[in-house]
Structure formats: C-alpha cells, structure tokens
C-alpha cells in the first residue's frame with residue numbers, strides 16, 4: 001500500500017458479511033475497506049452477487065450475518081432514524097438509469113430534492129440546473145428521457161443521484177448498454193466528479209476498460225468459493241494477484257490461451 005493510501009481515511013468497512021436470499025447463501029465472510037475518495041469497483045463473474053453487495057451497502061438488503069460501518073458507525077446496529085440518515089448520505093444510480101419517463105430531466109433531479117429536503121421550487125430548480133451542468137447536460141433541462149441518447153440518460157441518472165450532495169455515489173453497471181465512446185465519456189465524467197466533488201464512488205461493473213480506467217480499489221467476488229477472491233487496486237490484481245482465476249478474468253481470459 002502506498003503512503004498516500006495509508007493516509008486515506010476509512011469510509012466504509014465491511015465486517016464478516018454473509019449475504020443470503022432465504023437459505024441460499026450467496027457470499028460469506030466478506031471483509032474489506034473502502035477509503036474516502038476511492039473509486040471502488042465491485043467486480044466478479046455474472047451472478048456472483050455484485051448488485052446484491054451494492055444493495056447491502058445502501059441498506060436495501062439486510063445482512064444474514066456481519067456488519068457494515070460508515071465512518072465507524074454500525075449500519076446494522078443503528079436505530080431506524082440513524083439508518084435513514086446514513087442512507088441519505090448515499091446517492092444511487094441504478095442499472096437502467098431509472099428516470100421517470102413522464103418527467104423532464106430537471107423534474108427528475110428535482111424529485112429527491114422535494115421528497116427529502118425542504119427546498120423552495122426556485123432553489124430546487126436552480127440546484128437541478130447545476131447538477132445537470134455537472135454531467136454536461138446544460139440546455140437539456142426540459143427534455144424528456146425519450147428525447148435523449150442512452151449515454152445522456154445515464155448522465156441524467158448520475159445528476160439525480162447527486163441531487164442531495166451524497167458522500168458516497170453508487171453506480172450499478174453505469175456503462176451497460178452504451179457504445180464504447182459513450183461508455184468512455186461516462187467513465188471520464190465519473191473520475192472528474194469523484195475528484196471535483198471529493199466523493200467516494202462505488203461502482204458495480206465487469207467492463208474491464210472501465211475497471212482499469214476509473215478504479216483505484218476493488219473487491220473481486222469469487223462465485224466458485226462464494227467468498228472474497230481478492231481486494232485491492234485492480235491493475236495490481238491483474239498483474240500480481242495470487243489467484244490465477246482472478247488474473248485471468250482481469251486479462252479477458254488471455255492466460256488460458258497462452259497456457260498460464
């Protein structure tokens with residue numbers, strides 16, 4: 001770990017987490033740390049439980065065992081109002097972008113501002129305009145989701161996730177369904193936002209280009225052992241991870257081809 005990383009403050013800590021749907025144990029004994037300012041990638045093969053991990057981090061799923069701490073504060077042991085406050089500090093963009101099709105982009109961003117904060121109409125409109133400008137959508141405030149491209153819809157989804165100035169931004173498969181150029185533009189925007197807004201960003205993705213471009217820290221969920229395969233800088237894991245299956249995954253299966 002570099003000196004810079006050692007000086008980083010702990011933001012999220014996952015302790016002995018087991019995730020299950022009923023009696024189906026998806027992942028067990030997960031331990032890892034996310035530091036302030038990280039762009040943290042949750043990665044692993046299809047169906048390993050990446051989205052479920054994200055749902056646990058934002059309080060939508062209850063751990064079967066273990067705990068999740070935000071700045072040292074237990075999510076599991078928190079009171080209902082304590083939890084609500086912790087959740088409020090998270091902004092989430094779901095896989096589909098999940099914009100309301102009957103609302104303009106500005107109205108979509110205004111929605112959480114009116115729902116969870118007491119801004120006047122004018123304040124909310126001005127905040128929405130600002131958030132849309134952060135994601136390069138100035139001038140598109142009055143457009144409907146059906147009138148913009150997939151990449152723009154994703155960016156609008158990010159603007160909505162940023163509405164309440166979150167401390168952690170969660171993105172579920174942000175580049176899914178985008179052409180390579182739009183995906184790259186979105187990745188660059190994610191990097192810019194995380195640095196300019198000094199946020200911690202947690203991204204669920206299996207797009208290797210994204211992983212190496214934006215991620216400085218990560219976990220790899222191992223679908224075979226149903227536990228944590230590795231944690232650390234994705235490039236480091238690609239080049240030095242002890243587990244050949246993870247190195248292979250991160251090199252798009254090239255190791256099999258050369259018989260490593």
Ligand SMILES: Nc1ncnc2c1ncn2[C@@H]1O[C@H](COP(=O)(O)OP(=O)(O)OP(=O)(O)O)[C@@H](O)[C@H]1O
Pocket residue numbers: 021026044045046047048049050051052053
């Ligand atoms: N609500 C649910 N109830 C029961 N099982 C579920 C539920 N949601 C997900 N699962 C199962 O849990 C497993 C992990 O799902 P999850 O969506 O978290 O994986 P993922 O790694 O995000 O997958 P992908 O990369 O394909 O999006 C899958 O086998 C899925 O069928």
